[in-house]
Amino acid sequence: MIELLLLRHGDAEMAASSDAERALTAHGVRQADAAMMWLARDGWRPQKILTSPYRRARSTARPFCDLWSDLPTASDERLTPDCSPQELVAAVQESGLQRLLLVAHNPLLSNTAQWLLGSDSAIPFGTASMALLGADVLEQGCAELRWLRHFPDYAHQAAL
Numbered sequence: 001m002i003e004l005l006l007l008r009h010g011d012a013e014m015a016a017s018s019d020a021e022r023a024l025t026a027h028g029v030r031q032a033d034a035a036m037m038w039l040a041r042d043g044w045r046p047q048k049i050l051t052s053p054y055r056r057a058r059s060t061a062r063p064f065c066d067l068w069s070d071l072p073t074a075s076d077e078r079l080t081p082d083c084s085p086q087e088l089v090a091a092v093q094e095s096g097l098q099r100l101l102l103v104a105h106n107p108l109l110s111n112t113a114q115w116l117l118g119s120d121s122a123i124p125f126g127t128a129s130m131a132l133l134g135a136d137v138l139e140q141g142c143a144e145l146r147w148l149r150h151f152p153d154y155a156h157q158a159a160l
Contacts, residue, residue: 004132004134006125007129009052010028011025013025020055028127034151035060046101047098048073048101049100050103051073052103054105061073064103080108081108085114088104089112110124113133116139117145127151129148130148133146
């Protein structure tokens, strides 16, 4: 069984020299810390942390990297906003691992969740939203949604 924890980056500044260089706001840093603390209490642990190379995604992943300092971490161009679900899935498959934390962006995360779940409607991903998906194979319509959580109340199971 493959488990993917999809995490959208925290709130980011609008002004930067490029989209890739947008930094987290103070609120975005608090969101990343809150997501990490909730996940640490939940007990779910990945085998690897895979992030977008964009600054706001790497910064959102930082508290998780600190928490699980023994885990491998890598950035991957296939986790940037304009990539396709199939590109993200290829990055996961190349890892050869079963449990990954993926820190990335919309519309990629919403599109990927929708594609893997075979849903007719978009899956909502606000800043610092998390969704845990499980699947035997990573193909369209083959995953199940274990949970969907939104900042600030990660304890509450969000409805689709």
